[in-house]
Amino acid sequence: MSLTSDPPTKEAPERAAPEDYSALKVVPVRNPWRWVAVAATAVLVAQFAHGLITNPGWEWEVFADFFATETILKAVWITLQLTFYGTALGFALGIVLAFMRLSRSPFLKSVAFTYIWAFRSIPLIVQLLFWFNLTYLYKKLDFGIPFGPGFFSFDTAGLVGAMSAAVLGLALHQAAYAAEIVRGGVLAVDTGQLEAAAALGIPRLRQLRRIVLPQAMRSILPNAANEVISLFKGTSIVSVMAIGELFYQTQVIYGRNGRVVPLLMVATVWYIILTTLLSIAQYYVERHFSRGATR
Amino acid sequence: MTAMVDIRSVHKNFGSLEVLRGIDLEVSTGEVAVVLGPSGSGKSTLLRTINHLEKVDSGWISVAGSLVGYRRRNDKLYELRERDILKQRTRIGFVFQNFNLFPHLTVLENIIEAPVSALRRPRKQAVESAERLLARVGLEDKASAYPRQLSGGQQQRVAIARALALEPELLLFDEPTSALDPELVGEVLDVIKDLADQGTTMIVVTHEIGFAREVADTVVFMDEGRIVEQGTPTEVLDHPRHERTKAFLSKVL
Numbered sequence: 178m179s180l181t182s183d184p185p186t187k188e189a190p191e192r193a194a195p196e197d198y199s200a201l202k203v204v205p206v207r208n209p210w211r212w213v214a215v216a217a218t219a220v221l222v223a224q225f226a227h228g229l230i231t232n233p234g235w236e237w238e239v240f241a242d243f244f245a246t247e248t249i250l251k252a253v254w255i256t257l258q259l260t261f262y263g264t265a266l267g268f269a270l271g272i273v274l275a276f277m278r279l280s281r282s283p284f285l286k287s288v289a290f291t292y293i294w295a296f297r298s299i300p301l302i303v304q305l306l307f308w309f310n311l312t313y314l315y316k317k318l319d320f321g322i323p324f325g326p327g328f329f330s331f332d333t334a335g336l337v338g339a340m341s342a343a344v345l346g347l348a349l350h351q352a353a354y355a356a357e358i359v360r361g362g363v364l365a366v367d368t369g370q371l372e373a374a375a376a377l378g379i380p381r382l383r384q385l386r387r388i389v390l391p392q393a394m395r396s397i398l399p400n401a402a403n404e405v406i407s408l409f410k411g412t413s414i415v416s417v418m419a420i421g422e423l424f425y426q427t428q429v430i431y432g433r434n435g436r437v438v439p440l441l442m443v444a445t446v447w448y449i450i451l452t453t454l455l456s457i458a459q460y461y462v463e464r465h466f467s468r469g470a471t472r
Numbered sequence: 473m474t475a476m477v478d479i480r481s482v483h484k485n486f487g488s489l490e491v492l493r494g495i496d497l498e499v500s501t502g503e504v505a506v507v508l509g510p511s512g513s514g515k516s517t518l519l520r521t522i523n524h525l526e527k528v529d530s531g532w533i534s535v536a537g538s539l540v541g542y543r544r545r546n547d548k549l550y551e552l553r554e555r556d557i558l559k560q561r562t563r564i565g566f567v568f569q570n571f572n573l574f575p576h577l578t579v580l581e582n583i584i585e586a587p588v589s590a591l592r593r594p595r596k597q598a599v600e601s602a603e604r605l606l607a608r609v610g611l612e613d614k615a616s617a618y619p620r621q622l623s624g625g626q627q628q629r630v631a632i633a634r635a636l637a638l639e640p641e642l643l644l645f646d647e648p649t650s651a652l653d654p655e656l657v658g659e660v661l662d663v664i665k666d667l668a669d670q671g672t673t674m675i676v677v678t679h680e681i682g683f684a685r686e687v688a689d690t691v692v693f694m695d696e697g698r699i700v701e702q703g704t705p706t707e708v709l710d711h712p713r714h715e716r717t718k719a720f721l722s723k724v725l
């Protein structure tokens with residue numbers, strides 16, 4: 178029966194006395210095809226799990242031997258350090274860049290814009306190799322009056338070791354993306370909020386810290402978490418600089434003993450565990466910043 | 473009586489659009505001025521120039537004897553730095569049409585934010601006076617609620633308490649009841665009436681003619697960026713002299 182083709186009834190049909198529906202049995206909708214899909218998927222999952230357990234190619238005993246060795250644990254620690262410093266420095270610089278882009282000064286705006294444009298254009302690996310070879314470009318770094326005399330100086334060879342070159346590269350790269358994420362979050366805050374804060378005479382920095390940023394955090398956080406997780410896995414790229422992070426060390430070990438698959442699994446499982454921990458942290462941080470968002 | 477607000481030949485353009493075309497208005501201490509006028513006549517813009525949310529293009533405004541946005545030295549006017557403008561604004565309360573409460577802060581935090589950060593009041597003292605203000609607007613039990621948990625009328629009453637927390641010499645209201653359901657308008661107007669009875673100086677932009685009649689000392693009718701006529705409620709509302717005032721009143725009454 179369709180509503181459109183029914184001729185309109187001339188007279189309203191007689192209203193029957195309201196029925197009592199409570200005595201009737203409720204029959205839920207049946208979805209036979211859903212059950213077929215569930216069964217098919219279950220078979221595939223079971224096959225895959227069976228393969229994981231029984232296929233000797235996975236060499237689980239080798240996996241177990243290496244999973245928590247000192248070399249691997251040290252490598253995990255270096256990966257975590259790279260992630261931490263890359264994120265912290267990257268977001269610190271990113272916040273500065275975001276507010277430069279949001280400022281009224283055309284000069285600050287265009288500097289920030291150019292930075293973001295440049296660092297988003299250069300592939301991370303190319304940039305890392307540049308920093309790694311900084312010694313070749315600048316022999317010494319002077320700290321002092323710009324263009325004037327230096328107070329103290331470093332040989333770049335000593336200062337930019339492989340690890341600092343890696344952190345620097347990751348952070349500068351991360352800053353370009355962080356800047357856009359932060360800027361997007363700030364723009365998403367209702368302009369009425371800033372007006373109210375201005376009308377109340379709240380000092381400028383306090384407006385940003387207390388009114389704008391906490392509200393911007395709601396849209397910044399999911400994107401920021403994505404960035405942290407992708408940076409975390411992206412640290413594997415610094416293996417090209419022979420830094421002993423997780424992926425580099427697994428490569429070294431399977432280069433020696435030839436057990437490629439179980440060692441790749443060692444790296445994989447560590448990446449999964451740590452990503453899971455990051456996701457859990459994300460949940461709690463997001464919950465903190467959603468105060469007042471719902472009834 | 474002394475002039476609390478003194479507005480002299482204020483002009484304001486947005487690009488090529490002339491929004492204010494020479495406004496002169498004086499509001500005395502303790503006076504309640506109600507501004508009426510059709511949409512787009514520049515009422516909000518005028519209100520926003522008074523606390524320097526908008527900069528005027530020419531003319532000047534003074535509030536409680538000090539020039540808004542400028543400092544005079546000899547025969548020159550120096551533009552104030554943002555810090556000093558913010559300080560000036562703490563003496564002027566502004567209530568927005570759509571409340572603009574801070575949604576991530578509780579009602580109490582909303583109210584004490586400006587006294588603590590702008591006036592450097594001790595937190596304890598700010599909390600005590602916030603609680604008194606909440607009682608005054610009839611919301612003493614909502615201190616720890618978040619704005620989204622309140623009705624529109626309650627939110628606007630919190631916004632009024634927030635503006636009062638700075639103990640301003642002047643209150644500006646931009647259509648404080650326009651975003652409210654009809655049954656919530658009364659509770660907000662009652663709070664404003666109460667403030668008027670206690671001698672608060674205020675300028676209220678509204679479409680509530682009944683409220684204007686009851687509370688206003690002066691009714692100001694604006695159209696196309698000019699003040700067309702002003703006077704007591706009886707003069708302007710009951711015996712309007714200008715055609716445009718008559719046309720406007722016949723539409724809203």
Ligand SMILES: Nc1ncnc2c1ncn2[C@@H]1O[C@H](COP(=O)(O)OP(=O)(O)OP(=O)(O)O)[C@@H](O)[C@H]1O
Nearest residue numbers: 486487489491509510511512513514515516517518
């Ligand atoms: N920031 C702005 N940029 C450009 N034009 C603006 C801006 N703010 C206001 N205007 C314009 O100025 C005119 C007056 O606006 P204003 O908000 O002061 O009117 P109003 O009298 O408050 O109207 P309403 O009753 O609708 O609130 C309108 O034509 C509006 O479009």
Ligand SMILES: [Mg+2]
Nearest residue numbers: 515516517647
């Ligand atoms: Mg308006």
